[in-house]
Amino acid sequence: MESLENRLHRCAINTATLGHREPLDVTLDRIARAGFGGVAPWRHEVEAIGASAVARQLRALQLTVSGYCRSTYLTGATNAERRASIDNNIKALHDAAEVDARCFVMVVGGVSAGSRDLAGARTQVEEGIAQLLAEARKLRIALAIEPLHPMYAADRSVVNTIGQALALCEAIAPDDPSILGIAIDIYHCWWDPLLSESIVDAGRARRILAYHVSDWLADTKDMLMDRGMMGDGVVDLKHFRHRMEEAGYDGMVEVELFSRDRWWKVQPDELLSVCAQRLQLVC
Template structure:
């Protein structure tokens, strides 16, 4: 039986892994030349190059967009701020459709944008995703809610576990798993005592839309920008992969590695070479 890591053409690189150091067209060429079948670009890169030009380049290089990164936050102090975020995300959904992205990644926003009202912030997220889901269905671009590690609840995401994300999906779109699901990132979810049960539940619900890998360094120096290359940290990536496979996920494995002081300083082709090797031997 073919497993997720056997073929690089079933693997993808999130462009943040290379540190956004080069124009997007150069990055896309590097990723394709290294043998990867997919890429996950960020909005600022796409907008700088132009959506139509990026779409043409992707087609020419035969690269699949595993996910379009990412939503603007849905939490906010005022209705006007929340409306502006929704409008920005609708624009991004149209870009994702033009890029034929497999999903639009949702990082939902933290509680600090809404004072100290955590339940209220989560209610704003639910309201925002419900509105975006309607637009996503029209465009055929699935929304992938990415739960982030609880350390990000203040500023980045009040959805922090796979279980929370699944509950939100079932509440908003109980009969529409192909258009609203979850992006499972090992960096954010590896610690969850309900990890196995939650991945299995996501699989049964057919809501796993994306799978991101890197590693958690035991001596990490920065919770955002010091992620580890696969195999350099404490996550049981082989075990995690097994859970994902048993849940029925057959999509691409995407490397998303923020590493300001290590990998963002290495030569981009060397980073891709190591990613390829670790994908095939570690995760």
């Protein structure tokens, strides 16, 4: 495994890391000036400016879009809700294609409000992803299922392990790893006793589309908004990048850091500098 030292062109910044405090055009300029090779923008930021304008700026700055964030939840209490989600996601896929994203990140949704049907929610997810495949193929945008920590199963995602995500991929698109794969966010997956084996399996199936890093704080205060800066928590990030690259992943290392009360209060250029240092030292 090669060090990331002096290799920031292999690294990307998810714009949530900067707290969505500035317009996207300003954020993209900052990320490029800081030396990063990639960015993962969020839909609301792109839609505020327009995908065509964002695409022009990305080309001018020579930034790769490591992923486009993110899908509308696929679970819902009614057929109308689920159909609206599919339509919304198809619109987002067109923007993902416009900005030449390497993948469209799928956060699939939790158990519907008022329901206790976990198995039914997972069926809705499988059906929803299957409905998006034709458009994804037409646009040549890969769908990347992102497993979330099980603490999010109720409200954000009923897909909680790489193993689950891989099983979905094989069930929905068994012969097409180029169009359906997995975004591995170490914050969500580090705890899994089968993580190393699952990474190997996903790599063997050629399903790994993205790799996100932050850290898990031992005294985390908020399950969404208190991620740790790389090196401040308990995750062996170099070990897991080694596992990823052994499994064949050669894409970008993307920082995705939700930190409302700590890092989102740091001046953006300073925050990008810390991200650069930590990527090179501990990732």
